[in-house]
Amino acid sequence: MTVLSLQDALLLPNFSTMDPAGLAATLDKKLAHNQQTIDQLLNNQADLSYKQLVPTLEQLDDEISQLWGPLSHLHGVSNKDDIRMAFDECLPKLTAYVTQMGQNKALYLAFVGLQEGEEFSHLSQPQQQFVKLQIRDFKLAGVALNSQQKIEYGQLKQQMAELSTRFSNQLMDATEFWYKHIIDSDRLLGLPESALQQAQEAAKAKALEGYLLKLDFSCYHSVMTFADQRELRQEMYQAFNTRASDQGPQGGQFDNSQVMEELVDLRHKVANLVGFDHYADYSIATKMADSGRAVEVFLLDLAKGCKPQAEADMRQLQKFATKEGGATPLAAWDVAYYSEKLRQNRYHLSQEELKPYFALPQVQAGLFNVVQRIYGVEVTSCKGISTWHEDVGFYQVGYQGKAIGYFYFDLYARDQKRGGAWMDECRNRQFKANGELQLPVAYLVCNFAPPVGGKPALLTHGEVTTLFHEFGHGLHHMMTNIDVAGVAGINGVAWDAVELPSQLLENWCWREESLRLFAKHYQTGAALPEDLLQKMLAAKNFQAGMFVMRQLEFALFDLRLHMNYDPSAPQSIQSVLNSVREEVAVIKAPQWNRFQHGFAHVFAGGYASGYYSYLWAEVLAADVFSRFEDEGIFNANTGASLWSDITGQGGSRDAMDLFTQFMGRKPSVAALMLSKGLAPGDKQGVSKGASYES
Known part of the structure; x- marks a missing residue:
């Protein structure tokens, strides 16, 4: 046999x-x-x-x-x-x-x-x-359109697909095209040893001496956070935030300006064809929210609650930076640098000090341990599977000795790989024609700096949460109990609820009980010292208001770009972003900043008129986790309830029904505000029909 x-x-x-x-x-x-x-x-x-x-x-x-x-x-x-x-x-x-x-x-x-x-x-x-x-x-999709309208719809969708691909390709090309070769190590003062080694490896790969800085996020983040030389930070900031635009060192070379304008116009035409006033309502028709206006109310209400704290955070940062000899006012390329110094000053904690305790192999093992304790599932490595790169692993997720799903793990940044982190489907759970059950298989992708100098990859705590986040998406896909392919896993799930399982799992990166499972020194195996642990937990909500306002800036820009578009008098994309920034931004961007030209979520992904989903789902996730806080973060009964009520249900029922089944009530914003250390606000909640329910 x-x-x-x-x-x-x-x-x-x-x-x-x-x-x-x-x-x-x-x-x-x-x-x-x-x-x-x-x-x-x-x-x-x-x-x-x-x-x-x-x-x-x-x-x-x-x-x-x-x-x-x-x-x-x-x-x-x-x-x-x-x-x-x-x-x-x-x-x-x-x-x-x-x-x-x-059609x-x-x-x-x-x-x-x-x-x-x-x-x-x-x-x-x-x-x-x-x-x-x-x-x-x-x-x-326009099934009710007449023949000519169907042809027009098809042409519009075709053009949209091609433009999104062009946006993605040009962004990748722009990211890989720029680099900075440095011989004098004095220009890199302040950078941690791991970042210096990475830059040396990058230089060697191009047969160069010294150091090579690139625009992958790991390198960019290190320079912006730690580089003492302000001119270098400014140069790196400008290169990164003008990628694929008309500005900066590559100005016009991979320019996405026309691509974005055409995409917004085409989306508006598609929405009009099938009976919507604008693309925002067309997009939101498949989401929990009722309309673009309802989402705007949700975002503005959240901004009202968070902006005072964000502005206070920014004032404190400016005051500290001024004492340290920093510029007044701080420029965008100064914020991360002085924020890290303020964090160290206030909490006596450096992100680099934590990295030896977050070696990727140990964090990965800890992640698998955490989900086993929550759900009772076991993750094991599988050999002999064909992959696209030698660094890619393949794993089985099992429950009570039986496989329920599989996933590929592709975790390191490299050339010809787009930035960011994501989960995608490889196989869906469904019955095949021969009656056999096809198990779900996921692609899980991150872009961490690879190991250098004989050391394992060492993660920042932010990267740890990224890993947990993407694995939460993967579990949503792999742990589905639904056999109908169209509503199994993430299929059929409202887009503004699909981030719930991923953002929920991030919470275990901040709990002492779970951190003790994997925060161990990569050389000695010693547990994260109690003083460092407490400092890290104390710093959890450091500048939380500024972070939320930054997300609100992205979400409002995306929403209004599509909701307020007028083809007879189109407003420039830059002017839309500028007006949003005037309303909610607490960090002033330079006039040549072209963030939008690299906003792949909206122009090359599935988040057009949907970027608000991260904040919407964060409300849901914070509320769901409050039950774990009450009942125990590793309470097996609570985990079983989460699996049966939410994680395993996919899109088989409305997201709000699943939430209320698990929580016994509608969502409340109070849990999110509390988790971020912000003003608790009132007992309002996300609902279908209006963004808040009294």
């Missing part, structure tokens, strides 16, 4: 033998086959049952995912020329197919028939929810 390898048993992509160029032709055939299969299905029978319709569609979608998914993933983590070319060739074809499916009236009517038929009441809750969401999405 032949025993299948895990690689083959899971039907995982074979990255070592993948032929990007050949995928385009294969995808052509697959899309044509799917179209023909769906047409035959709809033509052969007028009234289709759920079993006749949905499993077939699930199977067809999964087959496309197994072709397109790996290529799309490689476009983010290994953006070589052949991969970029294949991606660019396939994207228009897939976009056209998705648009056609969304297939016969398919839409088949789902309407299911909802209105006798069978519907006998379907399970996840099945019913899937049917409802499909009907909603058909309407949003």
Whole structure:
């Protein structure tokens, strides 16, 4: 009897033998086959049952995912020329197919028939929810448009997809193009040893002596936080915050200005075509919030509560910096530097002092230990799996001796890999055509500085929370109890609730009981000293008001850019950002700052008119964690309740219903304000219909 390898048993992509160029032709055939299969299905029978319709569609979608998914993933983590070319060739074809499916009236009517038929009441809750969401999405995709309008809609979606890809490519090219070669180590005074070693390694990779500074976030953050030479900080700040723009050292070379303007205009046209006044309401139609205006009220109300503390934080920082000989007023490239000095002065704590206790292997093991204590799941490494880079690992998530999901771990920054951190699906949980259950598989990606000088990668505490955050997304995908693909894992989850499991898991990075599990010195194994631990916990809410206001700046900019767009008299993107900054920003940005040109969440990701989701979900997460605080952060019963009520439910029920099932009430902003050490405010809560409920 032949025993299948895990690689083959899971039907995982074979990255070592993948032929990007050949995928385009294969995808052509697959899309044509799917179209023909769906047409035959709809033509052969007028009234289709759920079993006749949905499993077939699930199977067809999964087959496309197994072709397109790996290529799309490689476009983010290994953006070589052949991969970029294949991606660019396939994207228009897939976009056209998705648009056609969304506007297939016969398919839409088949789902309407299911909802209105006798069978519907006998379907399970996840099945019913899937049917409802499909009907909603058909309407949003323009199924009711006439023939000419459908053609226009398809053209608009095609252009939007191409522009988003161009934005991402130009941002990556701009990030990798700039570097600064330094011979004189005196210019790098203040930088920690780990950052210096990283810069030396980067120089060696280009056969250069001395040091090489690059625009990956790890290097940028180190310079902005620790470099004593102000001119160097300013130069680095300008290079980073003018990437892919008309300003800075690369001004005009990879400029995303026109891309952004065209994207906003196209989004507005799409929204108008399907009956919305603006793109914000079109986007929010799939979210917990009721409208763009309701979200704006939520954000402004949060700003009202946080801005006084943020302004007080900034005054304190300026006062401290002035005593230290800093500029008055502080420039944007001074803030992180003096904030770190103030943190050290106030709490006698340096972020670099903590890093030896957060070696990545130890943190990773601690992360797995934490989720085991919360949920009872076990994470184990798997060998013999094909990956796209030697540093990538593959792991199984099991429960009571049985596998429930798997994930790839790609944690280090490198060339041809886009910045940031994210989770994506590799395989979804669903039943295959042969009746076997396909287990979920996730891609989990971060961009930490790799090991240097024989040491393991040492993380800042902020990077520890990033790792926990992304793993929270992964658990949401892998721990799903739902077998209906369209509402399993993160599928079908309202976008402003999808961050709940990820932001929730961050809380365990701040609790003494969990920190004791993994905060250990990488050389001696000694636990994080009690005095350092208490200092770190005491500094938890350091400048929390400034952080929240920065997030509000991003969220309001994104929302108003799409909500207030007037095609007859379009306001420049820069002017929209400037007006938001005048209203909420406490850190003054220079006039040449072009942050928006690198805002990939909004212009190349899925967060257009949805960046507010981070703050919205943070309210939910803080409130959910308050139950753990009351009942014990490793209380097995609370963890089981979280799994059954939220993590395992995916999009099978409305997010607000799942929240109230777990908490027994609607959300309250008070928990968030309390967790950040801000004014507690009143007992208001996030709700559907209005941003707050009294």
